[in-house]
Amino acid sequence: MKKDYDIIVVGAGCAGSYYARRMAEHGYNVLIIDKSKRENISNDYDIFHFTRKEMEQFGLPMVHEGDGIFCFEYDTVSFFSPYGNYAKSGNSDSTIGMHKCEYIQLLNDWAVEAGAEILYEAEFKECVYENDKIIGVKFEQNGDEFDVSCRLCADCSGKKAVVRRSLPDNYGIEKFELTEKDVFFVKLRYIKFDEPIEKWLTSHNWMFYKAWLSPSDDSADAILGMGSCVSYKIGDKIFETLMKNLKLPSFKTVKIECGTTPYHRAIYSFVSDGFIAMGDAASLTRPNNGEGCAANLVLADVAVDIISEVMENGSYPTREKIWSVNKEYNKKQGAVFAFMLSALAKAMQHSIGADEYMYKHDIFFTQPILCGNGKSLSISADEIFNMIKYIFSGMASKELPAGELGEMLGGALKGVKVGLHYALYPKTPDKFDNWVKRADKLWKKAGQMSDYFINKQGEKS
Ligand SMILES: Cc1cc2nc3c(=O)[nH]c(=O)nc-3n(C[C@H](O)[C@H](O)[C@H](O)COP(=O)(O)OP(=O)(O)OC[C@H]3O[C@@H](n4cnc5c(N)ncnc54)[C@H](O)[C@@H]3O)c2cc1C
Structure with a gap:
């Protein structure tokens, strides 16, 4: 281990390994530290999955039958109404199931192959600061304490977000803990x-x-x-x-x-002086299913492009210089995720009868929407006409209660407002405080999916 690095990545999960590999490919000296032993890395559950298309898009190492990592591959998905009476099925992008611990070990080795160093059983303790800016990291390994310098510390420590939560209150990064x-x-x-x-x-x-x-x-x-x-x-x-x-x-x-x-909105700003948070540490998961691995790689790619350029020739990555990571990410996936998270908070709260009715008459729950898996979606005029016709007849027969429909549509509208706000994320940090004030208001109005379950104590039948 050297004493000086360009980048220290805390956490060798999916987010940390990918970011380390990409920055090492750009020629930076990268050290990854993880508190786990190599044999226990990412073993909190066994099987996870990526789509084949995502693995190709991000250039991830591929797995094959019989390699001890690959578990299965499928491409047929079906969605069912609550009583199972109505089904929408189709072929989606191929999904590959893998043993997570073994695949993350492979990603660790993939980062090392590009020049990154990795230390296991090395636990982050705190950042080191000079003139109120991060210039290094203290960590403990086998009872010894180490002090290493860096220009950027990447918090990829998962949902505990150990670096983000240790930063000074005025560092420009939210320090909330997930409840x-x-x-x-x-x-x-x-x-x-x-x-x-x-x-x-x-x-x-x-x-x-x-x-x-x-x-x-x-x-x-x-x-x-x-x-x-x-x-x-x-x-x-x-x-x-x-x-x-x-x-x-x-x-x-x-x-x-x-x-x-x-299952929480991502932190408002991912970056500050010599700092970035990614993956679960930034609360970045897909609002429709809580998956975080591929979703995070979108942010990582934006970060690699911008930060690798900023850090060239020994420059320090200040908050101002790397701010465009926020802007570029939020223009794309950030705005879509914000829309989905906000809209789903209400959309998932309808009754079993309304859900069954919507599946039956292709209202929102249509085959292309449910099974399209990112493929381009086109809805014909006839389909829209039928949707409207059945919405009205459902309200007349009370099979689709007007109140529930109103809640769903109101939720979608709130989602659109939140999404638009993210699409207009400030280009520079000086407008950030005002942007946050409005974002806070919009999220408060949207509520959270968990509010419903707390109020109803889980009655969903
Ligand atoms: C049951 C379940 C199934 C899921 N299935 C999928 C799926 O199929 N597809 C998908 O995309 N997502 C899935 N997810 C979500 C996914 O697992 C996470 O979003 C993803 O693993 C987050 O990756 P990460 O690299 O940000 O964090 P992590 O994988 O949590 O990695 C963080 C690393 O940081 C290390 N660390 C923590 N504290 C310290 C410290 N103080 N010092 C040093 N190191 C530290 C940890 O040891 C760990 O190795 C699932 C989640 C659950 C719970």
Whole structure:
């Protein structure tokens, strides 16, 4: 280990490994520190997935059957109404399931191959400052304390955000901690069907319950997953309703994994003097499913382009110089995610009857919207006409309560306002405080999905 680095990355998960690899490719001296042992890295749950298209887009190392990392690949997705009476199915981008610990080890090695150094069992303690700017990091390894200098510290430490939360109050970075209101409680049940089946190679989704059934590795036939707001207990209650309302083939649960994933807007500014936060540390996950790996790589690519140029010739990456990371990210994915997070806070709160009706009559829950997976979406005039016709007849017959529809449309409108605000993210830090004031107001109006579950104590039946 040297004493001086250009960049110190705290956390060797997906976000840290990817950013380290890309900055090392640009010729920077990068040190990654992670408090875990290599053999335990990212082993909080077993199987995660990327789409094949995302792996190609970001140039990630590919996996193959029999390599000890690859688990499965599928391309058929189906979405079902709450009673399972109506289904929308289609081919989406191929999804590849992988053992996470082994894949993150591969990403660690991929970063090292480009020139980054990595230290395991090295725990971040605090940043070192000079003239109120970060100029290094203190960490502990095997009981010894080390002091290394850097021009940029990247917080990729996951949802605990250990660097971000240790910064001085006036550093221009939010220091909030995620509470139970701000995360999804995910429970993965690895199941074996009582009747033997061919390998399960499709994804079934029940959005009403935030539940899905997807392939597994050889230890089980499938994984029955569920994400819930506020607590696992609320999730278990919704799971009981799901089991009552759906006629799934009988099965035994062979293993359960639990974990939480951020479900909170991303921090308003990712950067400050000699600092950037990425991944779960920046609360950056997809609002429709809480996944963070690919979503974060979009921010990482923006950051690599801008910061690698700013740091050329030994320059220090001040807040002003790297501010455009915020602007460029929020113009694209940031605005879309803000819209989705805000709109979904209300959209997911309708009753089971309304959901069933919307699936039946192709109102919002249409095959191209649900199964398109990013493919270009076109809706014909006939389809829009039918949607409107069934909205009115649903309200007349009370199968689609006007109040619920109003809430959903109101939620979508609030989402549009939030999204537009992010699209107009300030170009320079001097307008930031005013932007934050308006953003705070908009988020307050939008509310959070968890508000509903706290009010209704998980009654979703
Ligand atoms: C059950 C479940 C299933 C999921 N499935 C998917 C999926 O299929 N696809 C997907 O995209 N997302 C999925 N997610 C979300 C995804 O796991 C996270 O968004 C992603 O792992 C975040 O990556 P990260 O690199 O930001 O943080 P992490 O993966 O959490 O990595 C942070 C690293 O920082 C290290 N660290 C922490 N504190 C310190 C310290 N003080 N000093 C040094 N190092 C430290 C940790 O040891 C860790 O290695 C799932 C989440 C859950 C809970």
